[in-house]
Amino acid sequence: MRVEQEYKKTGYFWLPESEEDKIPGVLTISDGGRIELEIVGHFNEAIQASTDNTEISRIIGHVEGDGLVTLNDCFYTVKNIAFGGISKSKILVQQVLSGAAWEKDEAVTFNTLSFSVDCLDEWVGLSGIKVDRDWNNKTATISYSAPENISLMLNNGLKLKICFAYTLPGAPKVTEAKITQRAYFRLESDRLIDLSEFTTLVFKITNLMCFATNEIVTIKNLVATSREIQFEPITGKQSPVPISIYYQSIPFAEKTPKKNWHEMLFNFKTIADVAEEVFNKWLDAYEDLSPALNLYFSTQAGAQKYLDGKFLALAQGLETYHRRTSTETLMKPETFDSLVEEIIKGCPENHVEWLKGRLAHGNEINLGKRLKKIIEPFKQHLGSSSDRSKFLRKIVDTRNYLTHYSEDLKDKTAKGREMWAICQKMEVIFNLHFLKVIGFNEDKIDSVVENSHLLKRKLQEI
Incomplete structure (x- = not known):
């Protein structure tokens, strides 16, 4: 959350069930939405309660300028106990509602x-x-x-x-x-x-x-x-x-x-005639695609501090996206079930459970095939057939090496700038699929690629 001007206000604060016990304090909200309440003393003067309880579900306050405020999901970060003197405590607050007060267990x-x-x-x-x-x-x-x-x-x-x-x-x-x-x-x-x-x-x-x-x-x-x-x-x-x-x-x-x-990538005028459809398709996509969406956006927000982590998140995100949008398997389920039954018949009884675990996901297609299916609708933007094959092979080898650390893959993995360039292309693949998710047809997607300098630059990295 962006807080363009620091919010720092003095006031009195109390627990909803103890309105008569008001404590002076300062409520501070910094840019980013971090909220801290500094109070004189603490909300329960009993020594036993002071040492044991660090969480407070709700605090009510009255601050300068804003009047009543409600502070939700709070816990002490500093809880001082003074014997005859003045002490200050600090409380981290998860949410502030400025303008009204709610009761202890009242729904907001x-x-x-x-x-x-x-x-x-x-x-x-x-x-x-x-x-x-x-x-x-x-x-x-x-x-x-x-x-x-x-x-x-x-x-x-x-x-x-x-x-x-x-x-x-x-x-x-x-x-x-x-x-x-x-x-x-x-x-x-x-x-x-x-x-x-x-x-x-x-x-x-x-x-x-x-x-x-x-x-x-x-x-x-x-x-x-x-x-x-x-x-x-x-x-x-x-x-x-x-x-x-x-x-x-x-x-x-x-x-x-x-x-x-x-x-x-696109503005409102691009979708003005279908804006309702676009917003609904995006919101509905979270029902099935939230793990893939969250992995992608984590890489954009800088959650991964190292390139290896960003690569793995994007690779996992693409694999997750395909799992959520496709039911494709190596063979028909009934054929696979019959095959598993035959294999288990010949297995020593003391190894049956182990074998069942090994075969549980045996009908799933591998990462390489999933990636090939993912890029198929947009292959014209990803170079020649040879270029695409090398690109996919490099993703698979690098993912497998970073995940399993197989020595035989060490020399086949992407590193440094090559890994960075591959991440750029994986981001583009996500972008193209997201456009498809919100209802852009092939011609409209081609237009976005043609008019987006950023997408074209990412596609030309390798």
Whole structure:
């Protein structure tokens, strides 16, 4: 989670069941979403409780500027006990809900959740700002008409909107007139749903944005509302209380990326006529492909610090992807079962269990064949038949060596820059399949490859 300005606020904090026992403290939320609460003393003055209990499910607070806050899933990182003096304790917090307080075991549910991600304005590419200049008469006219919200119905019954927030210049403005616009996503539900359901969707949509923009983008500005939490402003009409949400989300990039639309794999305009289908196909893909998707995105986010680890994650991801999308076997299941039965008949009784274990996966195709099947739809982008064979053989030998350390494969493995180049091509294979998953046809995929300098550069590495 991106926190563009450090959140550091003083206040009083207490346990939901002990509101009378308030403790002063400082709540800090750093960029990335790391949350720490520093308090004077601790929440249970009994020495036995102080030494034994380190976890606290929920803490309530009242902080400057924001009012009520709810801190969920907390545990002590420093728990000091003072005998007659003043001591401070530190608590790591997994989640902050700013704007309201929940009871100890009360479920956190909402009807809406709004959020943004890095580079979203550039990806959406829609602006209501229009500037007309007349250089001869030294005049300029700036007008603004907010773009219409884009509404997409998701298969899970929720609605996903792409909305536009804006600010207009106030009065009087003598030397400056400023109009700003910001795109953001808004998830809406007719029923109250658990916050975790919303954040799971946010994670998946953020990964789609990472894929589309060719960049690790981070979520920011999470605000939720519930029809059960209302306030009455001066208008006299009740309105939902906006609840700001903070937590340590993934993916996260320390440096805020800057990306122009032509540097992206595709932008919103590319999918505008089928956007609902694209988002649904991507979200539905997580039902079957989440292990492969997570392995791919872990390599993009830098989870593997060494090249060997990145290579193995990509190779495993491609193998997992094929396992999840194909039921192909070496022979028909009934033929294989009959063969196994015949083999076991001739096995000494004391080795039968061992043999069954060895044969359990004997009908599966090997990694080389899986990779060949994976690249088949896109082989025209991966060189000649000879080039593709060498490329696949190198992946298999390198994977087997790094996994099993067979000495006979040592001289056949990729190392250094060659391994890096192979990783680049494996990433492209993932990209092409992800495009297929979200509904891009062959012509549209060819167009993406032709217009993406990044993909072409990766394909030319070897």
